[in-house]
Every structure is written in structure tokens, then in C-alpha cells.
Amino acid sequence: TATRLFDVRTARIGSLLLVANSFFVYYQQDARSYALALLLVVIATYAWIRWVERPTLPWAAAYAVAAAGAIYAHLFSIFVIGAHAAALAARGRALPSLPRLARVYALLGVLLIPLALYFATGYTGQLWWAQEPTLQELGEAFATLAGTADPPIFPLSGWILSLGYAAACSLALLAARREWRADRDGVATWPYALVLAWLAFPILGSFLISFWKPMFVERYLIVALPALALLAGAGLASIGARGIRFAAVAGLM
Numbered sequence: 411t412a413t414r415l416f417d418v419r420t421a422r423i424g425s426l427l428l429v430a431n432s433f434f435v436y437y438q439q440d441a442r443s444y445a446l447a448l449l450l451v452v453i454a455t456y457a458w459i460r461w462v463e464r465p466t467l468p469w470a471a472a473y474a475v476a477a478a479g480a481i482y483a484h485l486f487s488i489f490v491i492g493a494h495a496a497a498l499a500a501r502g503r504a505l506p507s508l509p510r511l512a513r514v515y516a517l518l519g520v521l522l523i524p525l526a527l528y529f530a531t532g533y534t535g536q537l538w539w540a541q542e543p544t545l546q547e548l549g550e551a552f553a554t555l556a557g558t559a560d561p562p563i564f565p566l567s568g569w570i571l572s573l574g575y576a577a578a579c580s581l582a583l584l585a586a587r588r589e590w591r592a593d594r595d596g597v598a599t600w601p602y603a604l605v606l607a608w609l610a611f612p613i614l615g616s617f618l619i620s621f622w623k624p625m626f627v628e629r630y631l632i633v634a635l636p637a638l639a640l641l642a643g644a645g646l647a648s649i650g651a652r653g654i655r656f657a658a659v660a661g662l663m
Contacts, residue, residue, distance in 0.1 A: 424643030581645030
């Protein structure tokens with residue numbers, strides 16, 4: 411996925427950040443469905459990228475199956491599927507046709523009929539214990555996604571790591587701005603828009619919805635973790651000086 415969107419350097423850095431992330435390491439060993447949901451959203455994102463580049467029926471079917479599987483594995487995957495659609499706006503005129511988009515979502519809708527029937531029978535959810543989140547909890551959730559150890563290695567280590575990831579993501583956005591200024595048709599900046607939406611939708615979406623129906627739970631945000639690693643990786647890959655780039659990657663690991 412990373413190589414398809416960006417380049418080999420970004421893919422390598424993003425992969426290193428992901429596999430070294432303590433949040434990722436903890437939940438990939440968990441017996442619950444978090445690791446499966448993460449895997450399926452990555453597969454769905456790859457299939458989506460391939461379908462957008464070449465909107466054929468096999469890629470449409472692959473996307474629908476992977477996306478439906480991700481949603482069945484964990485409902486927070488819906489935010490990622492929404493991010494896929496929203497990021498299309500960044501492509502400008504280079505969009506798939508509406509009939510082709512309709513076919514993709516029709517396939518996905520058919521696969522989700524059993525889930526819709528399950529909710530229609532009166533399912534009320536299992537988050538009765540969740541509470542409305544605060545801005546502090548939003549910051550703590552980002553620190554957890556960044557891989558802050560629990561308990562922290564030393565005071566303020568979580569905030570330092572969060573600032574490092576924020577700086578790396580900011581470098582990626584600066585790179586996206588340069589791409590946009592060089593080529594304003596949207597195709598060059600679409601990868602950045604896709605990854606940013608993938609990161610933002612689960613975090614901010616669940617945070618805002620939680621003021622109506624509380625659902626903001628840190629571990630559920632694991633579906634956004636590959637996007638954080640990829641966006642940070644794109645930012646670090648844009649650093650020209652090899653020594654500084656290596657030091658920055660090591661610092662975030």
C-alpha cells in the first residue's frame with residue numbers, strides 16, 4: 411500500500427514505525443479482532459487504490475470483500491471506508507465515474523446486509539460503560555497511537571513522542587503542499603489526502619460522535635494506526651539529509 415501511494419523509502423520507514431510501535435505490538439498478540447481489523451483495512455485500502463487507478467470489476471469485488479470483512483471484524487473500520495470515499499475529492503477531475511462508484515458500494519452494501527439485519531433486530535451496543543471524552547483524552551489517544559509505553563518510560567515521554575509524530579506528519583503535509591503547487595490536478599496530492607483522511611476519520615469521527623453516543627475508546631482506534639505510521643513515514647522520507655533522516659526514524663522508534 412505504501413509503495414503504491416508513495417515510494418519504497420516511505421514504505422520502509424512507515425513499516426519500521428509500525429512494527430516498532432508498542433500499541434501495535436501489544437494488540438497483534440491479543441486474541442480479539444483488533445489485529446484482524448487492522449489487516450483487513452490495509453488490504454481494503456490497497457484494493458481501493460488499485461480500483462481508483464483502474465476501476466475494474468475484480469478490484470471492485472476485492473475492495474468490497476475486504477471492506478466488509480474489516481467492518482465485521484470491527485465497526486470502527488466504517489470510518490476508514492468513509493475516509494476512502496472522502497479522499498476522492500482531492501483527485502479533482504481524475505475521478506471514477508459515478509456508475510462505477512455505485513457498483514462498488516452496491517457490492518459492499520449486499521455484503522453488509524446481515525450486519526444491517528442484526529442491528530435492525532434491536533442491537534443497542536456494548537459501550538454502556540463509555541463516557542463522553544475530553545480534549546485531554548483526545549491528546550492521550552494520539553500519544554497511545556504514537557506508541558507511548560504504559561507506564562511511560564519517563565515523565566513526559568508520551569508527549570515528546572507525540573510531538574515527534576506531529577512534526578513528522580507536518581513534514582508530510584508540507585511535501586503535499588509542494589506536490590500540489592507543482593501539479594494542481596490533484597492526482598499527486600491524493601495519496602496524502604487519503605492517508606490523512608484515514609488517520610483523521612476514526613479519531614475525530616468517534617470523538618465527535620461520542621458527544622451523542624459515547625464510543626471513543628483508545629484501542630478501537632487501531633484501525634488508524636497504519637495511516638499514522640505511513641503519514642509520519644512520508645514526512646521523514648522527505649528529509650534530504652540521510653543522517654538526519656536516520657536519526658529522526660530512530661527517535662520515533
